[in-house]
Amino acid sequence: MSSLSASVSAPAQVPRVPIPANGVDYRGKIVLAPMVRSGELPSRLLALKYGADLVWGPETIDRSLIGAVRRINPRNGTVEFTRVPSNGGRPDKAAKASVIYRIDPAREKSRLVFQMGTASADLAVQAAKVVAGDVSGIDVNSGCPKPFSTSGGMGAALLRTPDKLVSILESLVREVGEPFKIGISVKIRILETPELTEALVSRLVRTGITGLTVHCRTTPMRPRERAIRDQLSMIADLCHKAGVACVMNGDVTSRDHGLALMQEFGVDGAMIATSAETNSSCFRSEADGGLAPWRDVVHEYMRFCIESENRFGNTKYLLNMMIPGKNKEFNQAKQCKTYTDTCRRLQFDDLVPAAIRVDEDLELTDKWELGPGEGHEHARSKAVQNAMENNESARAAGGNNSRPKPTTSTAHTGGPIRTSTIPEPSKTANADQSTGDPSIPDVQVSQKAEVAV
Ligand SMILES: Cc1cc2nc3c(=O)[nH]c(=O)nc-3n(C[C@H](O)[C@H](O)[C@H](O)COP(=O)(O)O)c2cc1C
Numbered sequence: 001m002s003s004l005s006a007s008v009s010a011p012a013q014v015p016r017v018p019i020p021a022n023g024v025d026y027r028g029k030i031v032l033a034p035m036v037r038s039g040e041l042p043s044r045l046l047a048l049k050y051g052a053d054l055v056w057g058p059e060t061i062d063r064s065l066i067g068a069v070r071r072i073n074p075r076n077g078t079v080e081f082t083r084v085p086s087n088g089g090r091p092d093k094a095a096k097a098s099v100i101y102r103i104d105p106a107r108e109k110s111r112l113v114f115q116m117g118t119a120s121a122d123l124a125v126q127a128a129k130v131v132a133g134d135v136s137g138i139d140v141n142s143g144c145p146k147p148f149s150t151s152g153g154m155g156a157a158l159l160r161t162p163d164k165l166v167s168i169l170e171s172l173v174r175e176v177g178e179p180f181k182i183g184i185s186v187k188i189r190i191l192e193t194p195e196l197t198e199a200l201v202s203r204l205v206r207t208g209i210t211g212l213t214v215h216c217r218t219t220p221m222r223p224r225e226r227a228i229r230d231q232l233s234m235i236a237d238l239c240h241k242a243g244v245a246c247v248m249n250g251d252v253t254s255r256d257h258g259l260a261l262m263q264e265f266g267v268d269g270a271m272i273a274t275s276a277e278t279n280s281s282c283f284r285s286e287a288d289g290g291l292a293p294w295r296d297v298v299h300e301y302m303r304f305c306i307e308s309e310n311r312f313g314n315t316k317y318l319l320n321m322m323i324p325g326k327n328k329e330f331n332q333a334k335q336c337k338t339y340t341d342t343c344r345r346l347q348f349d350d351l352v353p354a355a356i357r358v359d360e361d362l363e364l365t366d367k368w369e370l371g372p373g374e375g376h377e378h379a380r381s382k383a384v385q386n387a388m389e390n391n392e393s394a395r396a397a398g399g400n401n402s403r404p405k406p407t408t409s410t411a412h413t414g415g416p417i418r419t420s421t422i423p424e425p426s427k428t429a430n431a432d433q434s435t436g437d438p439s440i441p442d443v444q445v446s447q448k449a450e451v452a453v
Contacts, residue, residue, distance in 0.1 A: 015243035017210050023183035024111065024136040026211040026245040026269045029053035030258045030283060033249060033273035034115040034141065034187065038321065040314055041078065041102045042304035044112070047276055049300060050292070051255060051283040054111045056271070059141045060101055061154070062118040062127035068100055070130070075361065076307060079103040079134050102308060103134050113137040113185065117144065119153030119164065121171035128172055132180040137210070140168055143189040145219045156189060156219040159200065166203055173208035183210035187249070189219055194231050201235050205242035212239055213271055216250035223274070227251040232265040239268075247271050254282040254291070277321050298322050299348050306339055306351060306358045315339070337367040 019025045032039065032047040034056035044055040068081040082097040103112060114135040118124040128138045142165055144155030151157075158165040169186060177184040186204055191197045204212060214235050216227040227250030239246035249271035252258045258270030275282045280301075281292035301322060305315040316334075319342070323330040329346055336342040339355035339362075359365050 015241070017208065017243045019210055020177060020181040020183055022136065022181040023177075023210060024054060024113075026054065026185070026213075026247050029247070029269040030255045031113075031247065031269060031271045032056060032276055032280075032283075033271045034059055034113075034139065035273055035277060037314060037317055038277045040310060040318075041104055041108075041308045042301055042310050042315070043277075043280070043318060044108055045104060045304040045308070046280040046297070046301050047283055048108060048111060049304075050281045050297075051285070051288065052111075052272075052276070052280075053269075054113060054136075055108060056113045056115050056139060057101065057103075057135075059115045059117045059144065059149075059155075060127075062116055062120065062123040064100055065116075065127040065130045066123065068130055069097070070134075073102075073309065076309060077104075077106065078308060079105055081130065099311070101131065102310075103131075104308065105134060109134060110136055113139050115139040115141050115187070117141050117149055117154045118168060119158065121164075121168045124168050125171050125175045128176040129180075132176050132182060135182065137183040137185055138172060138176060139185045139187055139211075139213070140165070140172070141187055143187050143215050143219075145189075159188060159191060159219065162200055162203055166207055169204065169207040169209055177208070185209050185211035185213065187213040187215065189215045189217055190228060190231050190235075192218055194234055197231050198234060198238065201238045205239055205244045209244055211245040211247060211269075213247040213249055213269075216248065229261075229265060232267060236265060236267045240266075245269060249273065255285045277318070279322065294322060294324060295346075298346065299351070302339070302343060302346070302348055302351055302355075306354045309358055309361060312337070312339065312362065312364060316342075336369070338364045338369075341369045 030052060031054040032044060032052045035043075036058040039056065039058040044057065047055050064083070065081065068083050071080050071082060072078070073080055079102070080099045081101040082099050084095045084097045086095070101114075103109065112135045114128075114131050114137070116124060116127060116138060118127065118140060124140070132138065140158075141149070141155055142158040144150070146155065149155030149157070153161065153164070158168075165186070169184060172184045176182070184207075186209055188200070188204070191200060201212065201214075212235075214232070216229050216232060217223075217225065218228070221228075229248075229250075232248055236246045245268040247269035248261060248265060248267045252261060252270045252272045253275045254272070258272065262268065262270055272282060279291055279294060279297055281290070281297055284290060284292065298319065301318065302315070304310075316336075319330075319333065323333065333342050333345040336345055338359045340352060340359050343349075343351045343355040359368065
């Protein structure tokens, strides 16, 4: 044995809660925060496209998931968890199943953490089992300060009932994490004093969780108040001693900023919410191009929305966050009630054919605007005609570009057929695909793109 190796003592064993086979390690990651309304599938795909390492879905309440039906959307291969609403006790009106949660297994499953709102170990386990096979981790929201959450004992209320929170986490680890081989984690806020936070975190890290995210604001703090970081190193230490990954959250504005903060405070990961809501390209490092212009980001967002068949109201909500308020296109787009009109207003001509199809699938066509000389029937027939011609030439060339069409617009049966219906954004307008009609944008409809994110 050399004198050197003899003098170097073996490194102290750093404990580490093992990451289960289907789980994911939060260490070294810059991640998208859970955001109700703003964290639906298109936003998550957008964040992944721009470099987010992991994405949290929006908080979903345990009860809403229990009894939900899992189905595959045959048009785009997404997994949809649906429920038929009670319909307000109106038996005369046929209730339509609504999608509670949507997952793109191909592009996000290995990077998706499902976040749950719960105040009961039993309900948490029942709900988690519904989605556990489709996600990489289950996170418990223990930080939401809104009365709708806290009044039911959920969210930040759990910070005051540590016995209950511990029992929820232990049950999830034992009854969901272990059989499904995925990680269980928790997202908390800091408490008023370091001592209170320390007492809470010391218990949470011994429940078998693989990760803990700390939002560096106390429960009463408003989102605009600056995050407080002076408890962070202490929390990271407690996590590390127990082998749990510690993710920081609060006023992290970009990937580079997150990496610098991780270094400064000794935490393992950083989570971004509001900065990503406005412009997801904050996940792109300066070295890779940094923040992208809002138009590029909105174009990509619309593409993912159309591809995911995102509820239009939700799409519009996020567009409000993403498009600068004083922008002229914004004011026009804000009036639109359909994907087709929005794409046309924003001059995303390459997306119009797919927008027309998704409007048909979502039964939005009766809301189409009919501006002078802009009849949608006309637009559709031209676009469809183009698509058919392109499919014909593709078939003649040995390919098959046809888009599987369900027999009815609401049919959601059958197995997973993974087809991307979205044309790649056309940077180079193809003269052959011009509609020749000045009222109808030229479109590139032939490419069938599996969008890499
Ligand atoms: C629109 C919106 C929705 C949110 N929804 C959730 C949620 O579902 N679950 C949760 O734990 N936190 C939620 N939050 C809080 C964020 O995840 C995050 O903790 C907070 O915004 C602080 O991060 P930031 O400073 O980067 O914005 C939400 C925040 C916003 C802005």
